[in-house]
Amino acid sequence: MALFSAAENKSFPAGTPLDSSKNGSLLFSPITTKSVTAHNRIVVAPMGMCSANNGYMNDFHLAHLGSLALKGAGTIIMEATAVEPRGRVTPHDVGLWEDGQIAPIQKVAAFIKAQGAVPGLQLNHGGRKGSKGSPFSTTGMRLLHEHEGGWSHDAVSSSDLPMDDRHAKPRALTVDDMLFVKQKWVDAARRADKAGIELLQIHSAHGYLLHSFLSGNVNNRTDQYGGSLENRLRYPLEVIKAVRDVWPAEKSIWVRLSSTDHKNDGTFSKDDNGWDIYQSIEYAKKLKKLGVDVIDCSSGGCLPNIKYPVGPLWQVPFSEIIKREAGIATSAVGLITKGAEAESILQENKADFVCVGRQFLRDSGFALTAARELGVSVKWPNQFERARH
Numbered sequence: 001m002a003l004f005s006a007a008e009n010k011s012f013p014a015g016t017p018l019d020s021s022k023n024g025s026l027l028f029s030p031i032t033t034k035s036v037t038a039h040n041r042i043v044v045a046p047m048g049m050c051s052a053n054n055g056y057m058n059d060f061h062l063a064h065l066g067s068l069a070l071k072g073a074g075t076i077i078m079e080a081t082a083v084e085p086r087g088r089v090t091p092h093d094v095g096l097w098e099d100g101q102i103a104p105i106q107k108v109a110a111f112i113k114a115q116g117a118v119p120g121l122q123l124n125h126g127g128r129k130g131s132k133g134s135p136f137s138t139t140g141m142r143l144l145h146e147h148e149g150g151w152s153h154d155a156v157s158s159s160d161l162p163m164d165d166r167h168a169k170p171r172a173l174t175v176d177d178m179l180f181v182k183q184k185w186v187d188a189a190r191r192a193d194k195a196g197i198e199l200l201q202i203h204s205a206h207g208y209l210l211h212s213f214l215s216g217n218v219n220n221r222t223d224q225y226g227g228s229l230e231n232r233l234r235y236p237l238e239v240i241k242a243v244r245d246v247w248p249a250e251k252s253i254w255v256r257l258s259s260t261d262h263k264n265d266g267t268f269s270k271d272d273n274g275w276d277i278y279q280s281i282e283y284a285k286k287l288k289k290l291g292v293d294v295i296d297c298s299s300g301g302c303l304p305n306i307k308y309p310v311g312p313l314w315q316v317p318f319s320e321i322i323k324r325e326a327g328i329a330t331s332a333v334g335l336i337t338k339g340a341e342a343e344s345i346l347q348e349n350k351a352d353f354v355c356v357g358r359q360f361l362r363d364s365g366f367a368l369t370a371a372r373e374l375g376v377s378v379k380w381p382n383q384f385e386r387a388r389h
């Protein structure tokens with residue numbers, strides 16, 4: 001006989017305020033997108049762990065992501081998950097290119113949901129940045145050749161421009177190839193739904209395949225998918241529309257974008273023929289029309305040798321401006337490490353969600369830590385309750 005089920009916390013998950021009448025916190029207030037409700041606004045950022053076997057999640061992912069759900073994160077977005085094998089960044093990325101990969105993700109998603117958190121997942125195609133070693137493998141992060149399990153001969157992008165001489169020389173996708181890859185996104189989205197994922201994030205940031213179409217710094221096509229902004233947006237919008245068409249209407253759909261390539265100095269500097277915040281706003285407006293719920297506002301990753309103006313909350317201005325100008329919900333991300341910072345971003349209407357990455361790796365109980373810092377009394381996991389005070 002089971003003593004208790006993993007679903008024991010479900011009706012009152014960790015991270016929910018114990019006395020909501022006294023709680024002025026937005027961070028610790030529920031938020032609903034379509035019919036998906038997160039019990040607080042803290043989101044675990046997608047973080048590739050380079051620990052899958054042939055794209056299959058395993059016990060590592062259950063333990064790692066499970067602990068974050070147990071300790072009160074409202075939403076957990078599982079790491080960049082490749083829509084086809086050559087869409088991985090490293091050989092150890094998670095994938096959803098075959099049906100067998102559904103079950104291990106389903107197990108993690110069910111555990112996350114049983115703790116009362118929203119199970120999310122990011123779909124990705126690594127494009128010209130693929131075929132790299134993982135940081136802690138024997139090869140390190142260098143380009144992998146075929147005999148090492150890489151696919152450098154088969155890296156694809158909007159154009160044939162490599163990121164630099166340490167990355168693969170990609171092949172520009174033909175229009176037929178693009179249809180093929182679009183179908184891979186659609187098939188992977190269907191599998192994510194079957195796995196119980198309730199929030200799907202499309203990765204169109206960080207220099208990966210969709211970003212390589214958006215940015216004129218990479219995309220040098222001369223057909224209807226290159227040149228003008230309208231043309232550069234075309235393929236990512238086609239992919240996202242196709243995914244949206246198969247993604248259940250009641251489930252949430254997010255897009256992560258790089259708000260700018262940071263080619264020129266200055267957060268809001270213009271890069272008309274490349275990629276900047278002004279083009280991101282136009283993209284976000286179109287995504288809103290497609291039915292995308294939330295824009296996750298990251299930046300960079302497309303060009304080599306960029307000096308990023310990194311510091312606490314450094315990407316929040318992107319979220320603020322996209323939220324205001326495109327009239328769409330946003331998630332802010334990037335060096336948000338304190339409860340008070342997260343709370344003020346929401347109070348100042350600069351985002352609807354706060355997405356936290358590395359701080360969750362330092363402190364898997366960041367949601368509980370943030371609550372303590374803000375003086376909000378929140379539920380702890382039943383099993384840990386005796387350690388709360």
Ligand SMILES: Cc1cc2nc3c(=O)[nH]c(=O)nc-3n(C[C@H](O)[C@H](O)[C@H](O)COP(=O)(O)O)c2cc1C
Nearest residue numbers: 045046047048079080333334335336356357358359
């Ligand atoms: C180990 C690690 C893996 C990451 N993997 C992904 C990923 O799979 N997809 C993605 O969009 N961003 C990825 N990122 C970026 C994070 O999602 C996040 O945007 C970034 O770390 C900035 O947030 P932070 O300062 O809170 O860590 C990764 C970051 C780290 C540290």
